[in-house]
Amino acid sequence: MEKKIRKKSYQLQYLESVNTRTKLPYAQQQYLLNLKKGYEGEQKFDERIEEHFEDDVTVINDLLVSYNGSTAQIDTLLVIGDTFYLYEIKNYEGEFQKLPGQFRKLNGQEFICPSIQLNRAKKVLEQMISQWSEAVEIKPYVLFINASFTLFDAQTSDPFILPTQINNHLEKLKNRNTKLSKGQVNIVNKLQSEQLSNQRYKETSHEFKYEDMKKGIICNGCQSFNVIVTERKATCLECENVDDINRLILSHVEEIEMLFPKLKITTSLVYDWIDGSISKRRIGRFLKTLL
Numbered sequence: 146m147e148k149k150i151r152k153k154s155y156q157l158q159y160l161e162s163v164n165t166r167t168k169l170p171y172a173q174q175q176y177l178l179n180l181k182k183g184y185e186g187e188q189k190f191d192e193r194i195e196e197h198f199e200d201d202v203t204v205i206n207d208l209l210v211s212y213n214g215s216t217a218q219i220d221t222l223l224v225i226g227d228t229f230y231l232y233e234i235k236n237y238e239g240e241f242q243k244l245p246g247q248f249r250k251l252n253g254q255e256f257i258c259p260s261i262q263l264n265r266a267k268k269v270l271e272q273m274i275s276q277w278s279e280a281v282e283i284k285p286y287v288l289f290i291n292a293s294f295t296l297f298d299a300q301t302s303d304p305f306i307l308p309t310q311i312n313n314h315l316e317k318l319k320n321r322n323t324k325l326s327k328g329q330v331n332i333v334n335k336l337q338s339e340q341l342s343n344q345r346y347k348e349t350s351h352e353f354k355y356e357d358m359k360k361g362i363i364c365n366g367c368q369s370f371n372v373i374v375t376e377r378k379a380t381c382l383e384c385e386n387v388d389d390i391n392r393l394i395l396s397h398v399e400e401i402e403m404l405f406p407k408l409k410i411t412t413s414l415v416y417d418w419i420d421g422s423i424s425k426r427r428i429g430r431f432l433k434t435l436l
Contacts, residue, residue, distance in 0.1 A: 151206040165368045166358040186236025186290045197315040210273050217269035230286040233263040242297045259287045360420040363397050374422050394431045
């Protein structure tokens, strides 16, 4: 299986880091929870794809593309034969009712109908691909990954895949000719090369100061400060994740660059950021390898 590995979005990484080291405003805490839930849903769909396909399908994850000023985020794109299957993944829980242009949770909470976002992504993708090839077939779906999701008043014509339909949908795709033509391979390569940086989507208006951040080493797995550092490795006592020391230093350097891009990375800065948990000599030696 040719696959672009899914990574956490820039927004999710940024807000997770800030939330670990200081307190986010309530609205951004809720936004962070939604981002985490969305990412978990995307990972679940990745697992379902891997269960049904081996090495005979091309998967592009987290495709952020732009054409003529319009930008679209595509959660998952399956390329099978001459067809592009575009998926908007939703990790909704509970009972929903479909109304014109919106979803309503039975407790009264309302959401924009996800098919609106789906259609926008399809249009941008079509326009982008048209630069390199004649029109290709794009089949768009909103896929509801959470088993506890229920939708009332949906029509069979709606581009929805409900939790109980996922296995059957993937099995049907599995039985189709998955070999790509040279033209399709070319389109896939161009899409991947056009992938945009999503740093511009750092959605936060709140300013965070370096001195307000809690210092120390945080686990790359669960963002806990409960990490024991030895000469060669760091072990999280919460999730038991184990990291090589150099990899851990690098992740904290990247964290500083993400949160405070104007700060110059120095040995003293990194040493302060991790609250002296690793010696300056070790940090300095590693930073020289990045030059």
